[in-house]
Amino acid sequence: MAQHQVNYASSAGLPIALTSVDKLVNWGRSNSLWPLTYGLACCAIEMMASGASRYDFDRMGTIFRASPRQADVMILAGTLSKKHSEFARRLYDQMTEPKWVISMGSCANTGGMFNTYATVQGVDRIIPVDIYLPGCAPRPETLQYALMMLQKKIRRESANMNNNTKNNLRLV
């Protein structure tokens, strides 16, 4: 059994830890990012691979949810057609605040190779995007990196989402 140990060199010698509400809340939020399972095209295969045992998103507290009510990250993985854009926006609206969006792959970022009448030319036309993830399709490591960047961003934000204007938060 582990002995209770107090590090007298830190925290003024007291067995307590001092933090702010922002830090504590963001610690919880960033380490339990639950993305909405939202595969639209071939990027979804990479997203599935990221969730499976080899890359294992669960160890980062990232557990894919099948309902927008239980999710707080939307990973738009793949080509968004104009016919489907209405439903993508509806799912985004159904997610509870606070919520973030990762646009995964060239097609979601800019329309990619589908420079046609039927494809939305970048999902940021209908949904505010936090992280743009380039690649066609991005490797699971890249999605993992994007998620870690999102965690970093969340930790920089205020816990009160009303204080955050999404535009002025630029990641270095």
Place this chain on the structure above:
Amino acid sequence: MRKYVPKDNVQGKSYYTDRFWVAPRVPREEVEADSHFAAVVKALGRKAKESYIEIGQLVVHINPTENFNVLQILKEKCGYTQCSEQSAVDYLAKDGEFELFYQMLNITEAKRVRAVCRIKEGEAIESVEPLFKSANFAEREMFDMFGIKVNNHPFLKRILMPDDWEGHPLLKTYPLHGDEFASWYEVDKIFGKEYRDVIGPENRDPSRIDRYDTKRFSRVGYEVPFDADISAGEKEAAIEYSETVLVDYTKDSGKQLDERR
């Protein structure tokens, strides 16, 4: 004045054409007597206006009013039990007509027949759905992509594009990047037309380089601070090469980027 562009065919054309290039044509062969296809042509009788063989497949030209009868004969008398594909080709700019084709497959003989007919724009065609269930979706797709109406179809509705879509995308008169309706479709539908100004037009050229964008593009030898306004032209700074002249490293270079983070 805007340059006049003919609107009957707006599809992209190649910018260079070889004057001496002759388009290869698939050779057309006569239907040999006593072959399987000769029996098919005989069974069709007068209904086959023209028949020949292309790459081992029989092509028969038929009247558009007789498409149901022809396919019934092919199915019941000649053993063509599958209609593997049915669609149309837009020849409106050339002939003012659509070419409709029915691709038929005989599994026991391993033979294929294509029944071809031509209809004018605005004309309707009879549905072959009672004969082949596969024609249900194929005819819906043809209606969606070309706007060709199909009589007596059980459920003639758009199959690929949204129900409230305007225009028929496979027509030659339909631009690849979409018309005005298509380019604002998702904005109009989700936010309403008043949000067009907020969201702005589609960027159809994501690799476009803006000469005056100092946030995302560097200019070698003409470096400027991050987000500087260079619409009046940037200050020139000579590049110094160590091979030709002795570079004075103690001197403050014009390329110092102190303000960039």
